[in-house]
Amino acid sequence: xxxxxxxxIAGIEILMKITGVECVIGIEDxxxxxxxxxxxxxxxxxxITVRVLPVKYPQGAEKMLIYAVTGKKVPPGKLPMDVGxxxxxxxxxxxxxxxxxxxxxxxxxxxxVTGGGITKPRNIIVPIGTPVSEILDFCGGLKPxxxxxxxxxxxxxxxxxxxxxxxxxxxxxxxxxxEAESRPGEAIACLRCGKCIEVCPVNLMPTRLSQYSKLQRFxxxxxxxxxxxxxxxxxxxxxxxxxxxxxxxxxxxKEVIKIKQQERKSA
Numbered sequence: 001x002x003x004x005x006x007x008x009i010a011g012i013e014i015l016m017k018i019t020g021v022e023c024v025i026g027i028e029d030x031x032x033x034x035x036x037x038x039x040x041x042x043x044x045x046x047x048i049t050v051r052v053l054p055v056k057y058p059q060g061a062e063k064m065l066i067y068a069v070t071g072k073k074v075p076p077g078k079l080p081m082d083v084g085x086x087x088x089x090x091x092x093x094x095x096x097x098x099x100x101x102x103x104x105x106x107x108x109x110x111x112x113v114t115g116g117g118i119t120k121p122r123n124i125i126v127p128i129g130t131p132v133s134e135i136l137d138f139c140g141g142l143k144p145x146x147x148x149x150x151x152x153x154x155x156x157x158x159x160x161x162x163x164x165x166x167x168x169x170x171x172x173x174x175x176x177x178x179e180a181e182s183r184p185g186e187a188i189a190c191l192r193c194g195k196c197i198e199v200c201p202v203n204l205m206p207t208r209l210s211q212y213s214k215l216q217r218f219x220x221x222x223x224x225x226x227x228x229x230x231x232x233x234x235x236x237x238x239x240x241x242x243x244x245x246x247x248x249x250x251x252x253x254k255e256v257i258k259i260k261q262q263e264r265k266s267a
Contacts (some may be wrong), residue, residue: 001027001034006095012048014100019086021101023048026069028055030245056202058232062087064251074211074240076228093264109167113139117146117176125166148182150175153234185242193221196245202228206235206245218259221252229253 001008012023027035029052038050051069058064063074065087080087088096091110098104109128114121119140126135132149136142142149150157151165154175196206198199204225212221226249235245 001036001090002032004086005037007094007097008090008232009038009041009048010101011095011097014096015086015093016047021086022046024069026053026065027051028059030055031170034048058230058234059231060208061230062203063230076225082214090116111135111167111199112173113169113176114173115146115176116152116178116181117143117148118174119143128169129166131164131166132160132174135167136163136176142176143178145178145180146176147179148177150177151180155237169196185240187244188227188239190243191241193239193240201232201234201237202230202232204229206249207243209246209252210243210245213248213255218255222256226252226256 012025016023023196025048027037027038027050035050035052042048042050044080053059053068054069056205059068062080066080066083066085070085070217072085074080074083074085096105106126107128109142110123110125111136112123118136119142122139124138128129132151136149149160149163151160151171151174152158153173154177157173157175190207197204200206202225206229209224209226211223212218212224212226229246229249231246231250231253233246235249236243236247239245
């Protein structure tokens with residue numbers, strides 16, 4: 001938003017012409033420079049406006065951001081188009097400009113390399129397909145106390161066990177954690193405290209869904225809304241018993257989807 005402002009606005013205009021909509025750019029209030037530069041560039045335009053939002057996780061998720069900006073709720077199993085909304089992120093808008101105006105396909109990824117376990121944290125632009133190991137070397141290498149490399153963020157990212165894995169289009173960051181930054185503690189029995197339910201942004205019961213997954217009761221899991229889960233990780237983060245709730249739910253979702261695919265093939 002700061003360095004490619006003109007390309008961003010041009011990409012938005014292309015998307016608006018294709019879809020026939022007006023645009024609202026949602027920016028959290030911890031990015032005041034981005035808000036300022038975009039408002040200055042847009043001036044008195046009314047077809048593209050900037051909406052400043054409070055910092056709140058997981059507000060960046062598609063359905064959460066749509067609700068924060070428009071007040072519209074996307075029903076389970078439906079798409080933003082079903083409520084009259086088209087949702088795109090900043091990187092996509094710039095890629096649209098590059099593709100249409102310059103003829104350049106998306107061959108690069110914008111990657112944030114951060115965490116206490118990396119020597120020189122930085123934001124970089126790398127060709128898609130670059131091995132993670134080369135990025136880590138470019139950023140000074142891992143510190144001696146680094147124990148975990150995560151593709152993505154701390155809440156929804158996945159551990160990397162093979163650093164020869166390539167950067168993909170959707171790779172937004174690499175998070176390198178030290179032992180002190182990683183959450184210690186073995187899982188114990190559920191305390192029935194309800195904290196996972198309180199923080200779930202889509203009003204599910206994570207503890208029940210994780211139990212259904214453990215017991216392979218996938219029909220019950222589907223009936224309880226497991227496919228609605230956005231895998232934000234809030235439940236696992238808040239769990240005082242250190243139960244990997246979101247991991248169990250991810251496993252259950254995969255099995256439910258597999259069963260539904262098999263049923264469609266049989267039909």
